[in-house]
Amino acid sequence: MSTMPTTPVSAPPVTSDTRARVKRIVTNRPAIAVLFLLLLVGYFSLRLPDTYLTAENLKSVLTQQSTLLALAMGVTFVLVIGEFDLSFASTLGLAGACSVLLMSSDGVSPLVAGVAAIAVGGAVGVVNGVAVAWGRAPAFIATLAAGSAAVGIEQLLTDNETIADGIPNSYLDFTLKEYVGLPLSTWLTLLIVVVAVVVMSYTTFGRRLRATGLNPTAVTLAGISVSWVRLAAFVALGLIAGLAGVMVTSQGGSYFPNSGAGLLLPPYSAVFLGAAVVGRGRFSPGATVFGVAFIALLERGLTMLDQKAAVIQLIEGVVLLAAVVLARQERKQ
Amino acid sequence: MSAVALHADGVVKRYGDAVVLDGARIDLADGRVDGLIGRNGAGKSTLVNVLTGRVAADAGTIAVHGVPVTLRTPADALAARIVAVPQELVMPMDMTVTEVVTFGAEPRRAGFLALRRADRLVRELLASLGLDLDVRARVRDLPVSWQKIVLLAQALHRDARILILDEPTAAMNAEDCDRVLAVVRRLRERGLAILYISHRFDEVEAVCDRVTAMADGRVIDVMDGDEVTHERLVSSITGSEVAPDRPARRVRRVEALSAGSLCAEGLEGDRLDRVDLDVGRGEIVGVAGLPGSGVEELFAQLSGRAKPSAGTITVNGEALTGAASAKRLGVSFLPASRASASLPTEPVLENLALPALSMMGRHGFLTAAATRRRAADVVDRLSLQPVAERRMGQLSGGNQQRVLVGAKLLGSPRFLLLEDPTVGVDVAARAELHALLWSLADDGFGCVVGSSDPEELLELCDRIVVFRRGRVVERWTADEATEHALVGAMTGSGERTAVQ
Numbered sequence: 001m002s003t004m005p006t007t008p009v010s011a012p013p014v015t016s017d018t019r020a021r022v023k024r025i026v027t028n029r030p031a032i033a034v035l036f037l038l039l040l041v042g043y044f045s046l047r048l049p050d051t052y053l054t055a056e057n058l059k060s061v062l063t064q065q066s067t068l069l070a071l072a073m074g075v076t077f078v079l080v081i082g083e084f085d086l087s088f089a090s091t092l093g094l095a096g097a098c099s100v101l102l103m104s105s106d107g108v109s110p111l112v113a114g115v116a117a118i119a120v121g122g123a124v125g126v127v128n129g130v131a132v133a134w135g136r137a138p139a140f141i142a143t144l145a146a147g148s149a150a151v152g153i154e155q156l157l158t159d160n161e162t163i164a165d166g167i168p169n170s171y172l173d174f175t176l177k178e179y180v181g182l183p184l185s186t187w188l189t190l191l192i193v194v195v196a197v198v199v200m201s202y203t204t205f206g207r208r209l210r211a212t213g214l215n216p217t218a219v220t221l222a223g224i225s226v227s228w229v230r231l232a233a234f235v236a237l238g239l240i241a242g243l244a245g246v247m248v249t250s251q252g253g254s255y256f257p258n259s260g261a262g263l264l265l266p267p268y269s270a271v272f273l274g275a276a277v278v279g280r281g282r283f284s285p286g287a288t289v290f291g292v293a294f295i296a297l298l299e300r301g302l303t304m305l306d307q308k309a310a311v312i313q314l315i316e317g318v319v320l321l322a323a324v325v326l327a328r329q330e331r332k333q
Numbered sequence: 334m335s336a337v338a339l340h341a342d343g344v345v346k347r348y349g350d351a352v353v354l355d356g357a358r359i360d361l362a363d364g365r366v367d368g369l370i371g372r373n374g375a376g377k378s379t380l381v382n383v384l385t386g387r388v389a390a391d392a393g394t395i396a397v398h399g400v401p402v403t404l405r406t407p408a409d410a411l412a413a414r415i416v417a418v419p420q421e422l423v424m425p426m427d428m429t430v431t432e433v434v435t436f437g438a439e440p441r442r443a444g445f446l447a448l449r450r451a452d453r454l455v456r457e458l459l460a461s462l463g464l465d466l467d468v469r470a471r472v473r474d475l476p477v478s479w480q481k482i483v484l485l486a487q488a489l490h491r492d493a494r495i496l497i498l499d500e501p502t503a504a505m506n507a508e509d510c511d512r513v514l515a516v517v518r519r520l521r522e523r524g525l526a527i528l529y530i531s532h533r534f535d536e537v538e539a540v541c542d543r544v545t546a547m548a549d550g551r552v553i554d555v556m557d558g559d560e561v562t563h564e565r566l567v568s569s570i571t572g573s574e575v576a577p578d579r580p581a582r583r584v585r586r587v588e589a590l591s592a593g594s595l596c597a598e599g600l601e602g603d604r605l606d607r608v609d610l611d612v613g614r615g616e617i618v619g620v621a622g623l624p625g626s627g628v629e630e631l632f633a634q635l636s637g638r639a640k641p642s643a644g645t646i647t648v649n650g651e652a653l654t655g656a657a658s659a660k661r662l663g664v665s666f667l668p669a670s671r672a673s674a675s676l677p678t679e680p681v682l683e684n685l686a687l688p689a690l691s692m693m694g695r696h697g698f699l700t701a702a703a704t705r706r707r708a709a710d711v712v713d714r715l716s717l718q719p720v721a722e723r724r725m726g727q728l729s730g731g732n733q734q735r736v737l738v739g740a741k742l743l744g745s746p747r748f749l750l751l752e753d754p755t756v757g758v759d760v761a762a763r764a765e766l767h768a769l770l771w772s773l774a775d776d777g778f779g780c781v782v783g784s785s786d787p788e789e790l791l792e793l794c795d796r797i798v799v800f801r802r803g804r805v806v807e808r809w810t811a812d813e814a815t816e817h818a819l820v821g822a823m824t825g826s827g828e829r830t831a832v833q
Contacts, residue, residue, distance in 0.1 A: 202445045214425030222437030223408035
């Protein structure tokens with residue numbers, strides 16, 4: 001073999017032509033995702049011909065599930081870097097408490113209260129990020145601990161009591177009053193989605209996030225600090241959790257204890273479902289959008305068919321488990 | 334003469350009392366490939382780590398193109414345009430060729446990634462190296478030599494002037510090697526200063542213009558141009574060694590090869606090419622080979638953990654088809670990494686019992702007393718009484734290895750497969766372990782010892798087979814083999830023409 005080839009050396013093709021074509025169809029994940037959604041919506045439209053597929057119903061799904069969508073985006077960032085966060089639901093509760101307390105006890109304006117709540121969320125993110133990136137703590141347990149501490153602070157602040165007085169109406173408007181068809185909170189959530197997609201696919205920061213999850217050593221060798229990348233991901237989720245705290249308290253018109261309790265697992269379900277179906281096991285904002293849409297539309301359909309909450313929970317669990325296992329099998333091949 | 338690209342002198346690095354680099358010196362020049370050779374532990378890796386800012390030196394000066402530099406972080410080294418391509422394929426495998434090549438220095442437009450421009454840039458970069466590669470392919474799907482080439486392209490994209498290649502062809506077959514070497518030559522034509530670290534002397538001869546040999550953290554030889562011959566390479570790293578104190582060879586028992594041997598015929602696999610091997614009871618057979626030569630795969634197949642794509646393995650005529658039948662036929666495997674085979678926080682006794690748990694328990698229940706009783710023989714035999722109650726992790730490497738051998742003995746094997754049994758073990762412990770293996774062989778155990786350490790193999794084994802690139806290239810009895818010939822056969826310096 002000559003060591004100085006005059007014509008370019010080509011890499012051998014990885015698969016044969018026909019196999020490649022089949023593979024391309026199977027791997028066209030956006031198409032498959034749309035197909036899944038169409039089947040789901042189609043089924044419920046047949047069962048509920050007059051009520052399911054209406055603009056009003058879809059809009060109500062979108063506004064009600066904004067919190068889930070926003071949180072799932074934040075969770076995606078942390079999962080992309082190969083870490084985990086169990087604190088964000090508690091962060092959400094603490095941020096909501098701070099926001100409401102500032103307004104009802106200190107008479108702060110809703111805007112300032114909301115921004116403060118988001119900052120509180122960011123602060124918890126900093127704690128998580130520093131513990132994991134520089135403290136080398138396992139994310140699972142570090143974020144569990146930070147979440148527990150956040151709940152402690154929340155209970156100290158609120159004495160574990162519902163607060164409904166002294167909340168200005170304009171605070172409720174955040175999730176109620178519509179501008180161009182949707183409430184501000186929903187527009188903000190959609191903005192987060194767009195920013196997440198752009199950041200992940202079209203910025204160097206997004207690429208650093210992905211590479212950190214795939215091979216941190218390669219990132220270090222490129223002269224980039226993995227610790228700062230990790231911190232950034234945790235802070236992003238913290239900020240979003242803070243915003244979600246504002247959204248939940250605004251929606252409810254009050255603060256009530258333990259408001260974040262039910263919000264920990266659904267975002268993970270959505271992100272993992274999306275990754276399994278769209279991303280072949282890889283996390284991405286686009287995949288997460290699918291996961292959230294699928295779960296939200298499924299839940300709404302089952303609710304409208306008068307299924308018990310328990311049945312809905314069971315079906316969601318089975319769907320997620322099946323998706324994750326199938327994705328795993330596919331990656332093994 | 335070309336310009337001096339990098340000059341490092343008097344580099345010292347200590348870890349505690351151990352001096353890993355003791356005044357090392359290296360010179361690199363533009364458009365020249367410098368080889369760096371030496372045994373494991375000679376200090377090559379540490380020197381590379383110092384030059385790439387991953388380890389801070391305790392003393393010494395480094396100048397790049399005549400300008401003194403301080404290298405404290407990988408970013409410092411990158412700024413000095415020193416780029417290292419590590420031996421392992423350190424890259425995000427799920428990313429595309431473009432993404433990997435441009436990582437850390439992505440083309441941007443107004444703050445956003447310029448994706449199409451990046452693709453074009455990488456395509457041009459590869460074309461300039463005489464390569465045509467689908468830049469959107471995921472690196473995971475590429476053959477290993479192309480993955481390495483992607484990393485070379487990455488180094489170029491990072492604007493490397495000084496390129497450090499650590500074992501770039503480890504674990505590659507001849508064809509893949511040629512492909513990588515061709516790219517290395519092109520990089521030299523471009524005027525890069527290249528430091529080429531390799532155990533494979535055939536490649537060093539083929540591609541290096543100048544070679545530095547290291548031992549014990551010092552430079553012991555520098556060969557220039559025509560002086561780079563396989564003779565000189567081999568003697569430069571064997572010559573530094575003091576002749577080992579060889580104990581009197583154990584007396585080979587005549588009936589050793591008679592019955593019940595472990596036989597492999599025509600084994601093939603990812604890196605094995607029609608390999609035959611047989612090991613009699615009472616015999617110690619050494620399998621010599623550099624990492625990636627196929628020795629690892631041979632051990633995986635012999636121990637039933639990997640299936641040969643062709644060929645058969647039999648013990649006393651019975652076929653060995655998998656891990657379960659290996660166990661039934663009494664073939665026991667000790668991996669090179671002791672950590673993966675032991676529970677460091679548990680007492681020695683627990684570790685002894687681990688592989689033979691099914692024989693230890695009584696109706697599924699384990700008691701400390703029963704374990705001790707069952708292990709007593711082995712503890713006696715290996716003189717482990719003094720350490721029997723200590724935690725595995727507190728033991729020295731040599732003692733850990735003895736415990737692991739003991740654990741295997743509890744399973745009553747007939748054949749022991751040992752991979753690098755004395756890595757990280759001090760001289761005295763090594764001698765003890767060798768004595769243990771000799772006495773086991775005298776009792777009728779057959780042993781297969783895989784190693785890349787010629788000294789160890791010559792001292793320990795009755796016979797030695799040498800692997801290179803998946804083939805058995807030499808078969809010697811202990812008396813026929815010499816260190817010089819063994820190193821030559823493993824590194825392939827006898828086949829200079831193969832890669833030229």
